[in-house]
Amino acid sequence: MAEDQGGDVNQGKKTRRRGAALERAILQAAAEELAEVGYSNLTMDAVAARAGTSKNVIYRRWPNRAALSVAAYRQMLPTDPKDTPNAGDLRSDALALLNRANDRLSSPAGKILREILSDIQNDPDRVREIHGQLVNVGVAPWLTILARATARGEVGPEALTPRVASVAVDLLRNEYVINGVTKVPASTIIEIVDQIFLPLVRAHR
Amino acid sequence: MAEDQGGDVNQGKKTRRRGAALERAILQAAAEELAEVGYSNLTMDAVAARAGTSKNVIYRRWPNRAALSVAAYRQMLPTDPKDTPNAGDLRSDALALLNRANDRLSSPAGKILREILSDIQNDPDRVREIHGQLVNVGVAPWLTILARATARGEVGPEALTPRVASVAVDLLRNEYVINGVTKVPASTIIEIVDQIFLPLVRAHR
């Protein structure tokens, strides 16, 4: 068994890594640093040291700290699909989805994402990179539960737009932007669903 | 030949400022720096130089760059009340308010605000300081136009909650968080009003 996983530190360093293997080792190291100290405290020196390489090699692959962090963050995502809730009524499904989003956003990974997002506002390339990858994915399950609700006659088909579908998550995200780091309380989740989401989709009928 | 050794052309400070006057001068200098180079490029050295003082004096009043910037930002706000639009129908008023918010958010001041907000997420004191001052103020006019619409019978009184009132601005703010710096296009404004805000408030009836 060769230690082709860049995982643990190769104390002996028999061989000098290159190409893809090295790249994986760097991303792994960067992801670990992100998890341990967060984006704002992540330093290129630390990543290089942890990966057992030098900053030079990193800068040959990513133009700056932000780009490396974005790439590393994408590595550390769960990627398990997590089936869409289907309780039989729209309110339960919406609450489940929104609570799930809240868990994601308040998790360490969520904190990291928000740190990165805020630091790259003036780097359109990076923003687009994260946008398509991370933000949009959340809309699909909402469209699914709305489609089921439509089939049940709970709401009209006019509610099946991305804007309507994403409204709850958008408002939740806004809570984090406005209030800072703390986790959004359950009461706010319920408020968003009962005062905004449900009245809105039922209006489209 | 420079006669500026020691004493220059005698616009030299006759008197050494102190207390409130000095504080105002520093905030003024900081506000100018914010306007010229933005928050992320604002340096304490530059502020001190522009104010004709030294960093020492600044740090005696504010604990760090973020706190100074927040204080300076509050100085540079317009504070002109800007009367609430009253066109006679809710849609026009909502569009007017939302366009106004869009102008504010896309202005240099808006960019600065977003830069600051993103940099102080781990500084709860600072977040609260900005929150109460800047974020909440936007809700009042929305409650006003909703109240007028209620009086006209356009919507029911259940729509008169802060959450409903702020939903359009919240969604707009979210656009900036997600999409980065560019100004949100008019089509998005209309979408928010016609797909979200109006159906929502009419549902409360």
Added chain:
DNA sequence: GGCAATACGATACTGCTCGTATCCTACTCG
């Protein structure tokens, strides 16, 4: 199998900026 090109890794260095320390001096207040 040998050799040149290339990528790695170590180290050092520049440049920038925050925040602090020192020391002198102008001004205020008793």
Added chain:
DNA sequence: CGAGTAGGATACGAGCAGTATCGTATTGCC
């Protein structure tokens, strides 16, 4: 009018991004 306080100039330590150099392991080509 003298002591204490606050302002101002300057220097400094520390941390970190990003760049430059240089020797060397590795690889791919012949």
